[in-house]
Amino acid sequence: MSLESRVTEIIIDKLGVKPEQVTMEAQFDTDLGADSIDQYELIMGFEDAFGLRIDEEEASTLTTVGKVVEYLKAKDLDN
Amino acid sequence: MNRVAVVTGAARGIGYSISKKLVRSGWKVAGCDILEDDLKTAAGELGEDFHPWTVNITDEEAVKRTASDIEEKLGPVFGLVNNAGITRDGLIMRMQKEDWDSVLAVNLTGAFLMCRAFSRSMLRQKEGSIVNISSVVALLGAVGQINYASTKAGLLGLTRALAREYGTRNIRVNAIAPGFIETEMTRELPEKVREDYASRVPMKRMGQPGNVADAVGFLLDDVSSYITGVVIPVDGGLTT
Numbered sequence: 536m537s538l539e540s541r542v543t544e545i546i547i548d549k550l551g552v553k554p555e556q557v558t559m560e561a562q563f564d565t566d567l568g569a570d571s572i573d574q575y576e577l578i579m580g581f582e583d584a585f586g587l588r589i590d591e592e593e594a595s596t597l598t599t600v601g602k603v604v605e606y607l608k609a610k611d612l613d614n
Numbered sequence: 615m616n617r618v619a620v621v622t623g624a625a626r627g628i629g630y631s632i633s634k635k636l637v638r639s640g641w642k643v644a645g646c647d648i649l650e651d652d653l654k655t656a657a658g659e660l661g662e663d664f665h666p667w668t669v670n671i672t673d674e675e676a677v678k679r680t681a682s683d684i685e686e687k688l689g690p691v692f693g694l695v696n697n698a699g700i701t702r703d704g705l706i707m708r709m710q711k712e713d714w715d716s717v718l719a720v721n722l723t724g725a726f727l728m729c730r731a732f733s734r735s736m737l738r739q740k741e742g743s744i745v746n747i748s749s750v751v752a753l754l755g756a757v758g759q760i761n762y763a764s765t766k767a768g769l770l771g772l773t774r775a776l777a778r779e780y781g782t783r784n785i786r787v788n789a790i791a792p793g794f795i796e797t798e799m800t801r802e803l804p805e806k807v808r809e810d811y812a813s814r815v816p817m818k819r820m821g822q823p824g825n826v827a828d829a830v831g832f833l834l835d836d837v838s839s840y841i842t843g844v845v846i847p848v849d850g851g852l853t854t
Contacts, residue, residue, distance in 0.1 A: 576737060
């Protein structure tokens with residue numbers, strides 16, 4: 536499964552949104568209706584799924600689906 | 615499987631009593647305290663479901679380490695009881711800044727650090743119950759205790775704010791405001807002061823640590839599953 540699909544799957548699971556809503560440009564707060572705790576839990580979900588730790592400063596910049604994908608790609612994950 | 619609860623200030627007084635009550639009700643208790651010897655004694659008395667952890671809850675890194683240590687050894691934590699507290703009484707004009715700082719560090723910052731350290735696993739579990747041990751002095755004030763009263767009032771703010779943050783996550787946050795309870799802390803007071811206190815209580819007597827422990831047991835248990843953000847006075851009617 537591609538990184539994009541895994542990220543999308545986590546977002547659908549945590550936020551209960553429709554697959555077509557999860558575009559790369561989608562903002563977590565305004566487009567996907569995630570409040571601040573939802574966003575924290577999303578970060579937690581990415582950390583668990585990809586086996587890494589995202590610090591608070593980095594997490595605050597990950598405001599769109601695309602930014603998360605770019606961030607994870609840059610981490611050059613093995614899995 | 616038995617649920618896990620963390621109790622701070624577990625070695626003596628109200629914290630010891632809370633730990634005892636929880637162990638007897640089938641909880642696994644991680645008892646945290648800075649008083650290593652007293653903690654060992656408590657562990658000897660409370661049996662194998664009481665797991666002692668020596669920790670300074672004002673030390674951010676130590677709290678993080680302790681939290682992951684507890685979760686690794688005992689499993690996910692459901693209950694957190696922020697009970698640890700100290701006093702450094704004195705009239706304001708004589709109160710040293712260290713007296714203010716140290717009481718804030720233990721009573722209020724310690725509770726914040728503990729809540730934060732376990733927030734991740736509680737969010738992951740989608741359940742949890744936090745009980746903060748405040749005091750009637752948060753509501754009434756007391757001469758010579760501006761530091762202590764401030765922290766106990768601060769815990770009420772923490773309780774209500776965190777109850778809102780966690781409301782949708784099935785993690786409840788409540789406070790208990792004990793009145794005059796017979797503990798090591800109140801035994802240090804002059805006899806005359808103690809009598810004066812007791813006379814002002816509608817029930818005309820001081821409470822026992824077990825009275826507070828019973829209220830904690832209630833708030834940690836699922837019987838209180840729709841109660842969050844409240845302050846329960848356990849004070850013989852003092853604040854009524």
